[in-house]
Amino acid sequence: MSLLRPVWVAAASGAFFAAATVPAHAEGVRAGTIISNTATASYESGGAGRTVQSNTLEFRVDELLDVAVASQDGAPVASSGQATLTFSVTNTGNGPEAFVLTADPAVAGNPFNPTIVTLAVDSNGNGIYDEGDQILANGGLGPLLDPDASVTVFVIVDTENAPDGQTVQIALLAEAQTGTGTPGTVFAGQGEGGGDAVAGASGADDQAQGAIVTSVSAVALLKSAAVADPFGGSEPVPGAIVTFTIVAQVSGSGSVANLRVADEIPASTSYRAGSLQLNGAPLTDAADADAGQASASGIAVQLGTVAAGENPNVTFDVIID
Amino acid sequence: MKFVTRALLVCAAVGGVSAVSFAQGTQGVELAGTVMVERTQTVDGVAKTVLVEPTNVVPGEQLVFTTRYRNNTGQPVENFVITNPLPDAVQLARAGDFEVSVDGGSSFGSLSGATVSGADGVSRPAQLADVTHLRWVLPSIASGASGEVEYHAVVR
Structure with missing residues (x-):
């Protein structure tokens, strides 16, 4: 039957x-x-x-193609030349997928369009752009992401020659390698596991913007001299002590890094041992742990990072021969 | 409450001739399942819900599982119980004219009265996502009668 x-x-x-x-x-x-x-x-x-x-x-x-991109920067990133923007790219689909990553500096409203130096994938997962990370050309293919997995993507941006205090937006676009389209677009036979792939609500692509604020600093060194002669006057006679003051003026916004002030001992004078000072505090003459060193030939003071508006001053004495 | 048999078609299957017209020799009760996908189609700016064959099914989509039954035994059957384990990949979309099990089919009842043990070991009211089995209980089906039951599920 x-x-x-x-x-x-x-x-x-x-x-x-x-x-x-x-x-x-x-x-x-x-x-x-x-x-x-x-x-x-x-x-x-x-x-x-x-x-x-x-x-x-x-x-x-079938495979749902979906992606979400988000900026990980809580505030505009200050750039005094180059800046690193941080994004997350998350595979919100249900199959392993790689995404084409493209940074766009020409966002509407930008006062100028900075240059994209490169993209990088946070391969070592430490959240910081460093040597362990995989460099990716702009428009390159990111790593294969499992469903719900995400990767941190850095966008390195050059703002050289830009005016101070400008805010610009950079967009990062992620597009499914399989394809993008209006939600519901079918990519026959291209799905994981032998089926089709279908564009999800995101259209299989997404973008987010990160912001940069430019900060340009300039340094000016002002040098002055005061003479004290052995007789209580200010005549530059032999034996008189000349106190040189060098003021480092940092203008603009942001800061300058690795600022170092150096000067030579003028001819016909001799450095007065132990006279080197930074902001009124004595520095030893030896090349040691403190910021300064001095010798018969000249002085040098390492000021490190100096923020705009700070005006550190270095003083030293010479004796007229 | 809607009776479980949405389309109870009583056929006059008494006597030899008419019985031949469907499934002669099928002496038991037939069960036949179908599945369709509920999709929204916009025609002329009007969104309509349509049922289509299950192609390009992706997570989040609404499925309608239907099981048709027909009593070909030639006599009434009693205590007719249809049991349907929910596929792992779907979760129940809404309650219906059925009893549910949240313990793998050991016990059945209404969802509102069911509890499950949460991840922290504390008992909590069961939700649609906790349902593992569905059950329809029909006291009897007349000879030759047929009908169908259905449930709505969402692809997880």
Whole structure:
């Protein structure tokens, strides 16, 4: 009699999923997963208990192409030449996917368009752009991301020659390697697990913007001299002490790094040992742990990073021969 | 409450001739499942919900699983119970004219009365996502009668 049964009655067994326990709450069923549904029925007929099973429905979950990009910078990043913007790129689809990453400096409203130096993927996962990171050309393909996985992407931007205090936006665009399109666009046969790929709500691409504020600083050194002669006057006679003062004026905004002030001892004078001072505090003449050093030939003081508006001063004495 | 048999078609299957017209020799109760995807199609600016074949199914989509039954036993059957384990990849979208199990099919009842043990070991009210099995109970089906049951699910 089974030969005469309609095909769809043929009892199927071996459902892929037994659903014996409460399933875990996944973000999304992985692409390629087979959904399988079978119903069974029990009944009594003519005093006897019987069971019957339905056909088993099986179909594949296709790959959803979705991505989310977000800026990780809480505030505009100050740039005095180059700046690093930080973004996260998250695969919000349900299959492994790589994304083409493109930084766009020409965002509407920008007072000027900075130069994109390069992109970098935070390969070592420390959240900081450093030597361990993989350099990626602008418009290059990022790493393959599992569903729900994200990667940190750095955009290195050059703002050289830009005026001080300008704010510019940089957009980072991520596009699914498989393709992009309006939600629902199907890429036949290109899905993970043998199925199709379908553009999700994001259209399989997303972008976010990060901001840079330029900060340009300039340094001016002002040098002055005061003479004290041995007789209580200010005549530059032999034996008189000349006190040189060098003021480093940093203007603009931001700061300058590694500022070093050096000067030579003028001819026909001799450095007065132990006279070197930074902001009124004595420095030893030896090249040691403190910021300064001095010798018969000249002085040098390492000021390090100096913020705009700070005006550190260095003084030293020479004796006229 | 809507009776479980949405389309209860009672066929006059008494007597030889008419019984031949469907499934002669199918002496049990037939069960046949179908699945469709609920999608929104916009036609002339009007959004409509349509049911389509399950192609390009992705997470978040609404599925309608239907199980049709037909009593070909030639006599009434009693205590007809359809049990449907939910596929792992879907979760129940809404309650319906069925009992649910949140413990792998060991016990059935209404969702509102069910509790499950949370990740922290504390009991909490069961949610749609906790449902593992569905069950429809029909006291009897007349000879030759047919109908269908359905549930709505969302791809996880």
